Amino acid sequence: MDYLCNASKLTQILQSNSFENHEVIRVKTVSGGSINKTYSLQTNRGYLFLKVNNAKAFPGMFEAESKGLKLLAAHSNLHVPRPLLIACCGDDVLFFMSHLNPGSEYKNDYEFGTQLAAMHKTTNSQFGLNHDNYMGSLPQCNTFQNTWFDFFGQNRLQPQVKIARDSGAIPPETARVFDRFYGLMNDIFPEEPPALIHGDLWGGNYMFTQKGASIFDPAAAYAHREQDLAMTKLFGGFSTDFYRGYFDAFPVENGFFERVDAYNLYPVLIHVNLFGGSYVRQLSEMLGRYV
Secondary structure, eight states, X not given: OOOTTOHHHHHHHHHTTTOTTOOEEEEEEOOOTTTOEEEEEEETTEEEEEEEEETTTSTTHHHHXXXXXXXXXXXXXXXXXXXXXXXXXXXXXXXXXXXXXXXXXXXXXXXXXXXXXXXXXXXXXXXXXXXXXXXXXXXEOOOOBSSHHHIIIIIIIHHHHHHHHHHTSSOHHHHHHHHHHHTTHHHHSOOOOOEEEOSOOSGGGEEEETTEEEEOSOOOEEEOHXXXXXXXXXXXXXXHHHHHHHHHHSOOOTTHHHHHHHHTHHHHHHHHHHHOTHHHHHHHHHHHTTO
């Protein structure tokens, strides 16, 4: 269903789910990526943000996202959207959350870097999370592991390599190169305790609002904090001041920029499995820098 002209239907959904005083006045479509339909809702109580997708296609996606948003909000000073309601309408699942108001006058990249660093200091006894979630539109396994090498290899790379190999997106020899890469990870990645990360921190998943830097659309887990930093380098959109703020607050071990492509094998594999094309060549080139 297209909810653009269905303010009355959205009002009915809200009012039948403990939001009795809310009336949707106007609905506007907004850019929200390729997975969900996204809307800005003007109500008599202010603005709300709405995501819609197919419940059968992406089971539990919004429930996992809601948990991730709450986790990030509880352990950071970054502005994180507040989950409000998940409701079903036919085959659709609707996710209502608080609305972000852009505010470029509040842009402070250095502070953003220090705030992300502070969030990364939130730790856990193991790598993983107490629930699975999604990276893009693909399921992401968060089964707890004792080491980063086991978590990154078994929970992140291996499932995506299998999908890519079985679908023919990558040839069998590339899958065998990954087998050699797994044996090198102890020499590539520095040992650190698990850190709470956003998990999908590219330039489209943050913005500056009237309350400062905001992060959203998480694929959260307790992982290696450099995974977040590496993701920021994949598609650009982060300034020198952002990295300066981060490194001043929480320095990384020497050689981080040589490790970036190793971490980014995972999001590039995701893109290989979703889009194919040039990402296959990019994956092979990145892998070849280590094996």
